[in-house]
Amino acid sequence: MPTQAYFDKYPSFPSDVSVVKLPRLSFAKLLAQEEGESDALFEACRAIGFFLLDFRCCPEGEAFLEKAETMFDINQEVYALGFDELMQYAYRPSHSLFGYKCIGDSKIEDNKPDRHEFYNISQDDMTGISKLSNPPCIEAHRPGVKAYIEQAYSIVSLICSHLDTQLRLTPGTLASLQPMSLSSGTALRMLRYPSQPVGDRRTSLRGHTDLGTLTILFNITGGLQLLLPGTDPRDESSWVYVQPVPGCAIVGLGDTMVQWSAGILRSNMHRVTFAPGEQGEVTRYSLAYLVRPYSEAPMKRLSGGNSLIPELEEGEEDTTINAREWEARRVAALRKGQDNTRSKGGREIKLEDKNKVSAVIVGRAE
Ligand SMILES: O=C(O)CCC(=O)C(=O)O
Numbered sequence: 487m488p489t490q491a492y493f494d495k496y497p498s499f500p501s502d503v504s505v506v507k508l509p510r511l512s513f514a515k516l517l518a519q520e521e522g523e524s525d526a527l528f529e530a531c532r533a534i535g536f537f538l539l540d541f542r543c544c545p546e547g548e549a550f551l552e553k554a555e556t557m558f559d560i561n562q563e564v565y566a567l568g569f570d571e572l573m574q575y576a577y578r579p580s581h582s583l584f585g586y587k588c589i590g591d592s593k594i595e596d597n598k599p600d601r602h603e604f605y606n607i608s609q610d611d612m613t614g615i616s617k618l619s620n621p622p623c624i625e626a627h628r629p630g631v632k633a634y635i636e637q638a639y640s641i642v643s644l645i646c647s648h649l650d651t652q653l654r655l656t657p658g659t660l661a662s663l664q665p666m667s668l669s670s671g672t673a674l675r676m677l678r679y680p681s682q683p684v685g686d687r688r689t690s691l692r693g694h695t696d697l698g699t700l701t702i703l704f705n706i707t708g709g710l711q712l713l714l715p716g717t718d719p720r721d722e723s724s725w726v727y728v729q730p731v732p733g734c735a736i737v738g739l740g741d742t743m744v745q746w747s748a749g750i751l752r753s754n755m756h757r758v759t760f761a762p763g764e765q766g767e768v769t770r771y772s773l774a775y776l777v778r779p780y781s782e783a784p785m786k787r788l789s790g791g792n793s794l795i796p797e798l799e800e801g802e803e804d805t806t807i808n809a810r811e812w813e814a815r816r817v818a819a820l821r822k823g824q825d826n827t828r829s830k831g832g833r834e835i836k837l838e839d840k841n842k843v844s845a846v847i848v849g850r851a852e
Pocket residue numbers: 675677691696703705710756758772773774
């Protein structure tokens with residue numbers, strides 16, 4: 487996440503905890519179109535569907551980190567408003583996912599209430615495509631929030647341009663399905679997780695995959711865990727912490743990328759639980775930019791032409807519904823507990839040099 491100075495405000499991540507060693511990619515190298523970095527990006531997107539993106543050491547990256555810190559300051563201002571005020575902006579799931587979700591509104595695995603709250607700011611609202619009403623502290627920061635979203639979107643476009651090349655799609659294909667200029671469910675989500683009492687700690691946000699295309703996540707304290715590929719979600723040892731790194735975002739792929747790539751790219755199950763060690767004693771704030779396709783975007787695979795994405799096999803059918811309908815069905819199923827969520831994608835591709843993906847490494851925190 488943001489800079490070391492921001493991390494220093496919190497207890498440090500304990501060194502005796504196992505963590506997933508996510509690939510760490512350099513934003514500067516991706517910007518400079520370095521081929522090796524592009525290949526490493528593709529491999530991360532297929533092997534685990536998560537990677538760290540290091541923004542340090544280049545002016546554009548440092549500017550993004552500064553903006554992210556401002557978003558964390560706004561996050562704290564939002565929750566300082568308190569429950570009664572925030573409930574005036576409550577989200578209405580079957581109608582709209584923008585606004586405030588209170589603690590306990592959704593369930594964790596054993597049907598107990600969750601332990602997180604969030605405020606979803608609509609990208610369309612910030613760019614002027616639509617107009618929603620937000621608490622005064624968000625309204626007062628509209629230009630800053632919009633600037634954050636614009637830069638986050640440009641980073642998403644950069645990642646997509648590398649994935650276009652890797653998947654041998656026409657340049658611009660992936661970004662054209664999620665332009666900022668068209669209405670979408672894209673949100674900047676400000677999350678808050680109160681510290682949990684010792685002796686009564688549990689999952690705060692249940693295991694899930696993100697629905698959209700890409701998520702740019704900033705964490706300061708731990709709590710985020712990934713389900714190791716090929717393991718059983720009911721087994722606690724299958725869930726491993728991600729250690730937040732100063733100057734780095736945690737980037738994850740969502741189900742839409744799996745859908746468009748016919749399973750070449752991967753969306754991995756993740757959840758949030760209490761932070762390890764002393765970090766468990768402080769309130770956890772987190773910031774997620776969750777990108778969705780434009781509402782009318784097709785959800786079918788991007789095969790054809792030179793693309794690496796396989797054509798449908800005999801008897802296979804592709805979806806004909808658009809992104810808005812697809813998301814609505816998924817959200818409804820999730821809320822009814824009918825969604826049998828699992829990690830998806832990561833299928834083999836028939837290319838000599840690209841066929842092997844490295845195993846996910848678990849090691850000690852640093
Ligand atoms: O707060 C976090 O670290 C993760 C949040 C998340 O997974 C989500 O909002 O989809």
